[in-house]
Amino acid sequence: MTALFSPLELRDTTVPNRLMVSPMCQYSCEARDGLATEWHHVHLGSRAVGGAGLVMSEATAVEKRGRITPEDLGIWNDAQADALERTTRFVKEQGAVPGIQLAHAGRKASKTRPWDGSHPLYPDDGGWEVVAPSGDPWPYDEEDKGDAPPTREMTQGDIEQVIGSFRQAAERARDAGFEVAEVHAAHGYLLHEFLSPVTNHREDDYGGDFEGRTRLAREVTEAVREVWPDEKPVFVRISGTDWFDDRDAWTAEQSARLADRLHEVGADLVDVSSGGIAPGSYPDRVGPNYQLPLAEAVREGAESGVAIGTVGGITTPEQAEAVVANGRADLAIVGREFLRDPYFGLRAADALDATDEVSGPPQYRRAFGF
Numbered sequence: 001m002t003a004l005f006s007p008l009e010l011r012d013t014t015v016p017n018r019l020m021v022s023p024m025c026q027y028s029c030e031a032r033d034g035l036a037t038e039w040h041h042v043h044l045g046s047r048a049v050g051g052a053g054l055v056m057s058e059a060t061a062v063e064k065r066g067r068i069t070p071e072d073l074g075i076w077n078d079a080q081a082d083a084l085e086r087t088t089r090f091v092k093e094q095g096a097v098p099g100i101q102l103a104h105a106g107r108k109a110s111k112t113r114p115w116d117g118s119h120p121l122y123p124d125d126g127g128w129e130v131v132a133p134s135g136d137p138w139p140y141d142e143e144d145k146g147d148a149p150p151t152r153e154m155t156q157g158d159i160e161q162v163i164g165s166f167r168q169a170a171e172r173a174r175d176a177g178f179e180v181a182e183v184h185a186a187h188g189y190l191l192h193e194f195l196s197p198v199t200n201h202r203e204d205d206y207g208g209d210f211e212g213r214t215r216l217a218r219e220v221t222e223a224v225r226e227v228w229p230d231e232k233p234v235f236v237r238i239s240g241t242d243w244f245d246d247r248d249a250w251t252a253e254q255s256a257r258l259a260d261r262l263h264e265v266g267a268d269l270v271d272v273s274s275g276g277i278a279p280g281s282y283p284d285r286v287g288p289n290y291q292l293p294l295a296e297a298v299r300e301g302a303e304s305g306v307a308i309g310t311v312g313g314i315t316t317p318e319q320a321e322a323v324v325a326n327g328r329a330d331l332a333i334v335g336r337e338f339l340r341d342p343y344f345g346l347r348a349a350d351a352l353d354a355t356d357e358v359s360g361p362p363q364y365r366r367a368f369g370f
Contacts, residue, residue: 002353003018003325004018004019004317004320004325004348004354005358006018007053008330008331010307011232011233012230012232013232013233015097016053016095016096017051017053018053018320018324019052019053019331019332019334020055020056020099020331020332021056021333021334021335022056022335023057023058023059023182023184025058026040026043026058027069027113029070029071029073033080034073034074035074035083036073036080036083040084041090044087044098045087045090045094047342048091048094048095048096049364050343050344051343051345051346051347051348051349051358051360052096052334052338053097054097054099054331055097055098055099056100056182057099057100057178059103060072060074060101060169061073061075061104062076062166062168064076064128066103066109067105067110068109069111069113069121075176076169077172081172081175082176084173084177085177097179097180098179099180099181100176101184102169102183104165104190105190106130106132106188106190106191106192106193107132107137107148107188107190107193107199108188108189109128109130109149110129110149118145120147123150129151129152130148130150130152131153131190132151132153132190133154133190133199133202133206133207134153134207135151138151139278143279156204159206159216162190162216162220166223166224167223167226167227170223171227174228174229179232180233181234181235182236183224183235183267185217185220185238186237186239187275188239188281189276191217192277193277194215194216195213195214195217195250195254196213197213198244198248198250214261217236217258217262218261221234221265221267225266233269234266235267235268235269236270238255238258238270238271238273239277240255240272240273240274240294240295240297241294242274242277243275243282243283252297252298253297255298256298256301257302258270259306259308260302260304263304263306267306268306268307269306269307269309269331270306270308271309271311271331271333272294272309272329274294274312286312286313287313288314288319289310289312289313289314290312290313291311291312291313292310292313292328292329295308295309296329299328308330309329309330309332310328311333312335315334315336315337317347317348317349320348321352345358346364346367350368350369350370
């Protein structure tokens with residue numbers, strides 16, 4: 001048996017193989033109402049047909065002001081959850097596990113889509129007030145895009161509302177048939193903004209030292225776990241590092257400490273990505289497995305034994321197999337390669353002589369050596 005196509009047991013949920021489709025924003029809600037469309041159904045469903053063991057939705061806003069763009073997917077009301085139900089059902093019918101990433105954009109909210117320039121959107125132009133741990137807006141001026149929309153430091157009431165929004169979103173996701181809930185605490189969005197000293201300048205219980213800065217991520221994870229079925233896993237995506245060596249920032253060492261704390265409150269897997277906290281918060285070079293050393297650092301530094309996923313630069317079946325076979329991570333999370341090839345999972349099974357371990361849809365078997 002190949003390592004990549006061995007099952008992953010998390011609580012009482014079995015992921016049939018170690019390939020996960022990374023959450024990738026589609027910015028495709030046509031009416032700007034957060035409702036999933038045919039695009040979302042086909043996008044997620046085709047990756048399940050294509051052999052992924054776990055199909056994760058894009059970052060899905062837990063409240064309206066938590067969207068990155070007006071076209072973001074949402075789950076802050078029942079209609080949005082209902083629109084996703086047929087997709088979770090279809091994904092499961094293909095033998096895959098449906099997951100949802102629950103998110104709040106924080107100070108990176110209220111802007112246009114990437115292909116529309118990622119410009120800040122002001123309230124008069126369809127944008128909204130942005131909330132963040134501190135009053136520092138995203139520095140669009142460094143990117144020659146103008147000034148950020150109004151950005152307000154969150155009050156205690158705002159924080160309690162966000163925790164409640166994550167909890168209610170998890171309840172809706174549960175009822176819509178998702179089997180994995182992932183808390184988004186990476187890429188410079190709200191929970192990462194609380195984690196990082198680059199963006200968190202608070203002097204209350206949600207700022208200051210490691211304990212204070214990690215408090216919201218822990219409380220959100222705990223709130224999601226409280227309403228998520230005991231037999232189903234909760235993931236948390238983190239940025240393993242801010243990629244800043246010349247300033248006080250979030251580091252891999254802190255990520256390992258956080259992984260243990262998240263496991264204590266019910267996280268079953270930590271999905272390790274990186275960067276995004278500010279302009280320039282990216283590695284100097286990217287390439288094959290470029291974030292894998294961060295996942296390994298978290299895996300080696302954490303004492304709890306929490307499962308680890310790695311993402312970034314995984315483009316071949318052999319890479320994905322080596323990640324798991326060599327014990328470097330428990331889950332190979334693939335993004336752009338699944339955009340290039342929705343059937344990457346079936347192609348990987350064929351390339352690794354693992355077709356006996358994967359049923360594959362009978363309609364497509366003739367193309368992949370089944």
